[in-house]
Each structure stands twice: as C-alpha cells, then as structure tokens.
Amino acid sequence: MAMPSSAKYVIIGAGIHGLSTAWHLAEGLKASGKGSGEDVLILDKSGIAAGASGIACGVVRNNYFQPAMRKLMAHSVGVWESDPEAFSYHSVGYMQISAECMRENVTSIYEQQKEIGYDSTFVEGTEDTASYMKDIFSDWQATGVTSVLHEKQGGYANNTAAMYGLATKAENAGVRIMSGITVTGFVMNSGSDSVKAVETDKGVIECERVVVALGPWVKTIWDMLDLPKTIEIKGADGVMHSGIPMWRYWALEEGTLGIDPNLQKMNNGKMPPVIHVDSDAPLLSDVDGSVITDKLWGIYYKPDFNFGGIQGGAMPYPVEKDADDVQVDPYGVDSPEFLVDDNFAHMWCSALAFCQKRFEGQIKYYKNEPSGGIGCFTPDSFPVFDNFKDNVYIIADSNHGYKMIGVGKLVAEEMLGQPSELLKPFSFDRYARGELHPVSNSPYPWS
Numbered sequence: 366m367a368m369p370s371s372a373k374y375v376i377i378g379a380g381i382h383g384l385s386t387a388w389h390l391a392e393g394l395k396a397s398g399k400g401s402g403e404d405v406l407i408l409d410k411s412g413i414a415a416g417a418s419g420i421a422c423g424v425v426r427n428n429y430f431q432p433a434m435r436k437l438m439a440h441s442v443g444v445w446e447s448d449p450e451a452f453s454y455h456s457v458g459y460m461q462i463s464a465e466c467m468r469e470n471v472t473s474i475y476e477q478q479k480e481i482g483y484d485s486t487f488v489e490g491t492e493d494t495a496s497y498m499k500d501i502f503s504d505w506q507a508t509g510v511t512s513v514l515h516e517k518q519g520g521y522a523n524n525t526a527a528m529y530g531l532a533t534k535a536e537n538a539g540v541r542i543m544s545g546i547t548v549t550g551f552v553m554n555s556g557s558d559s560v561k562a563v564e565t566d567k568g569v570i571e572c573e574r575v576v577v578a579l580g581p582w583v584k585t586i587w588d589m590l591d592l593p594k595t596i597e598i599k600g601a602d603g604v605m606h607s608g609i610p611m612w613r614y615w616a617l618e619e620g621t622l623g624i625d626p627n628l629q630k631m632n633n634g635k636m637p638p639v640i641h642v643d644s645d646a647p648l649l650s651d652v653d654g655s656v657i658t659d660k661l662w663g664i665y666y667k668p669d670f671n672f673g674g675i676q677g678g679a680m681p682y683p684v685e686k687d688a689d690d691v692q693v694d695p696y697g698v699d700s701p702e703f704l705v706d707d708n709f710a711h712m713w714c715s716a717l718a719f720c721q722k723r724f725e726g727q728i729k730y731y732k733n734e735p736s737g738g739i740g741c742f743t744p745d746s747f748p749v750f751d752n753f754k755d756n757v758y759i760i761a762d763s764n765h766g767y768k769m770i771g772v773g774k775l776v777a778e779e780m781l782g783q784p785s786e787l788l789k790p791f792s793f794d795r796y797a798r799g800e801l802h803p804v805s806n807s808p809y810p811w812s
C-alpha cells in the first residue's frame with residue numbers, strides 16, 4: 366500500500382484499542398454521514414497484534430472492585446458477545462474464589478453486579494465454597510478460601526485470532542491498516558496546541574485527529590507530545606502530592622501446562638469457566654513440600670486449545686526501574702529481560718495442584734517456552750482515556766485492556782460528538798481533582 370500524505374484520522378497501534386476504535390469510527394462516520402472508513406488510517410510499527418494484545422491470556426471478566434471499571438467491563442462484554450465467532454470468544458464465565466480478607470470487597474462487587482444486571486452467583490463460607498466448587502470439579506481441594514463469585518458472562522478470547530477478527534471488521538468498513546511504520550514524532554500547528562501531522566520513519570502524514578493506542582509503548586508517544594513525566598495527585602485527605610511518576614511498569618507472569626485441555630472439563634463434561642483463586646493458606650511446593658509462600662497469593666487458569674494446555678498466570682511483579690530506563694523492545698516473548706523463569710513454573714504448577722488434585726505431579730508437563738510480558742501502568746493503576754493537546758486522544762489502559770474491546774466504541778462515539786459517561790471517570794484530571802478509584806484488598810494491581 367502506498368504511503369498516504371494525509372488521513373483525517375490517524376490511529377497509532379494495531380492492538381485491541383486501535384483496531385476497535387478504527388472499526389467503530391468507520392461505522393460511525395458512515396452512519397452519521399460525516400465520512401467513511403477510508404478516512405481512518407492505522408499505523409503500526411510491526412503489525413496487527415504485535416503488542417500486548419497478541420500475547421494476552423485473553424481473560425474477559427467483570428470482577429472489579431471499582432464501580433466505574435465494572436460498568437465499563439459490562440459494556441465491553443456486550444461487544445464481545447455481539448460476534449463471538451469473529452472474536453474467537455469463549456463465553457464460559459469466570460470464577461473469583463477468594464480468601465477471607467477479600468470477602469467484603471467481593472460481596473460488594475456481587476451486589477453491584479446485581480444492580481447493573483450482570484449475571485453472577487455469590488457463595489459464602491468455607492464449607493459452602495468447597496461444596497459449590499466440588500459440584501463443579503470433583504477434585505477441588507483448595508483451602509484458605511471463603512467465597513466464590515461466579516460470573517456467568519465473560520470468559521476468554523483467543524488473543525491473536527480476536528485481533529484479526531477486529532481487523533477484518535475494520536478493513537471491511539474501509540479502514541486502511543499499514544504495518545511496518547513507526548511513528549517518530551509530531552508536527553504541531555503554528556500558534557495552536559494541535560497536531561498537524563504525524564512523523565514516521567517512512568514519511569509525514571497530515572491529519573485532523575490522532576488516536577494513540579500503544580499499550581506498553583504509551584510512554585514513548587507521551588514523551589514525544591511533551592506531556593508531564595510527573596504529576597500531582599490530590600489524596601483522600603485533600604493534601605496535594607507532587608512529583609508522582611506518570612508511568613511505571615509491571616511484569617506479567619503467565620505460562621502453560623502442556624496437558625490435554627479436555628482434562629479440565631467440569632463434572633458435567635462441559636468446558637469450565639476461567640478460574641481465579643486468591644488464598645491465604647500457605648502454598649506448599651508440589652515437588653518437595655517446601656513452603657513457597659505463607660502470604661496471600663493468587664493464580665488464574667483456563668483450559669485453552671490455542672495455547673495447547675492449561676494456560677494462566679500469577680501475580681505480576683513491579684519492574685524496579687525508572688520508567689525512562691525500561692527497555693520495552695524487544696517485546697513479549699522476544700524480551701531478554703521480562704520472561705518467566707523456573708520460580709514461576711514451580712509456584713504456578715504447585716498452586717494448580719493446591720486447587721485441584723488432577724494437577725498434582727503434572728509440573729513435568731510445564732511448557733518450557735518463553736512467555737510473559739510487561740505492561741505500562743498509570744499512577745493509580747487504572748486507565749486514562751482522555752484528550753491531550755487539542756486533537757490527540759490517548760487510550761492508556763494501564764494493562765487492563767484486552768477485555769476492554771468496547772472502549773474503542775466509546776472513544777469513536779466521543780470523537781463523533783457523543784460524550785461517554787462510562788469514560789468520564791478515567792479522565793486525566795481525576796488525579797489533580799483527587800477523584801480516584803477505590804482500592805481493593807486483592808493481591809493484584811488491577812482488581
């Protein structure tokens with residue numbers, strides 16, 4: 366495809382957010398008579414699904430302690446459900462099985478799910494939790510858990526296949542997707558704070574609006590736009606805290622136990638929901654019985670034919686470096702720095718065995734292949750969806766975002782003049798105004 370010299374809308378990044386925004390923008394332009402998909406151009410330095418969206422576990426859940434996140438996720442589940450086949454989406458549901466210290470938080474999640482009509486069941490108490498789980502998996506044996514939130518909606522999608530499904534929808538609507546083009550800077554309009562053109566390694570493209578959907582690379586474009594490296598945050602006590610770094614990275618640890626995914630079928634012979642367990646019982650090694658941890662720990666897993674086994678992960682760890690010094694490239698499984706190691710395999714496989722007897726002694730089937738990747742997080746670990754400069758929309762999902770297929774729809778609607786109540790709680794000025802999202806007792810930075 367020849368390099369265009371202009372495009373009305375330039376979207377940077379062909380991951381979940383760039384593709385979803387482009388598709389919905391194209392449809393919205395056509396429906397409103399304001400243009401067509403040909404006005405929309407996606408640029409990606411590598412290609413479709415080359416970033417976090419192409420390596421994500423693909424879990425789609427509603428289980429968030431923050432009301433604004435829950436509402437947004439419920440909206441996104443609606444988009445996943447709109448075409449499961451195209452998005453390679455498995456609507457198997459999701460289970461959050463929690464330690465006592467999380468029960469109160471999860472109770473409130475359940476109550477609010479009822480309010481927004483999100484289908485779920487909540488079970489409380491040690492014995493009732495065990496019996497609910499045993500009705501599903503006869504070999505359930507996890508301890509240190511006292512509640513189950515069973516979301517009947519949600520599940521998971523096959524990471525790359527879903528991106529190609531989205532790309533097909535965008536291209537069918539007239540969007541152009543150009544791979545192998547790196548954005549290197551911006552030309553600003555003289556006398557205003559708006560972008561006039563996007564500079565790339567293959568030439569300059571004039572545009573009216575820019576959408577930045579860069580996942581772990583968001584900081585590179587943030588810096589190119591001269592946005593602040595540190596920000597001020599108003600605390601709950603009303604005190605202003607200054608000099609808070611805008612970005613930091615966490616490393617996500619995931620892997621696959623290379624056994625037949627069918628072995629994780631439920632008692633009724635059907636494929637199970639995604640399982641997420643947070644336990645406060647000591648986690649012992651399935652290899653030698655030694656204590657791996659006696660602190661709150663968590664894992665998630667699902668049978669996945671795409672990954673070829675039982676796939677899942679554990680708590681991420683913070684990358685203890687200044688964001689300026691973190692090497693995002695080469696990304697994902699090509700990174701020499703951020704891959705999971707034997708400690709992860711030992712912990713995760715032991716935790717699987719802790720939860721279900723069928724996984725005891727299975728660590729030998731753990732797939733010894735590169736996995737994991739880093740995510741770029743905001744100061745409060747929740748997304749920032751907002752306009753910057755006069756004509757740049759930044760989608761910085763703080764690594765929550767594979768499940769958020771609907772954000773692009775809302776962003777497209779906003780760009781076409783329909784402000785979104787669902788996106789409002791994720792504005793950048795929430796930090797200065799002290800309108801932060803509530804924090805849960807989960808061991809994850811994203812729940």
Ligand SMILES: Cc1cc2nc3c(=O)[nH]c(=O)nc-3n(C[C@H](O)[C@H](O)[C@H](O)COP(=O)(O)OP(=O)(O)OC[C@H]3O[C@@H](n4cnc5c(N)ncnc54)[C@H](O)[C@@H]3O)c2cc1C
Pocket residue numbers: 377378379380381382383408409410411412413414415416417418419420421422423424425546547548549578579580581582585617618619737738739740760762763764765766767768769
């Ligand atoms: C290991 C792992 C597991 C995860 N599991 C889940 C999960 O189960 N559920 C969930 O909801 N979320 C999950 N996430 C988070 C989720 O994957 C991300 O939040 C989401 O995919 C980000 O999407 P994106 O479109 O913003 O960015 P990406 O998918 O990262 O896409 C960004 C694109 O920008 C391109 N790019 C970068 N720089 C430039 C440039 N200068 N010029 C042009 N193009 C550029 C890249 O090539 C890339 O294709 C996981 C993340 C990781 C790392």
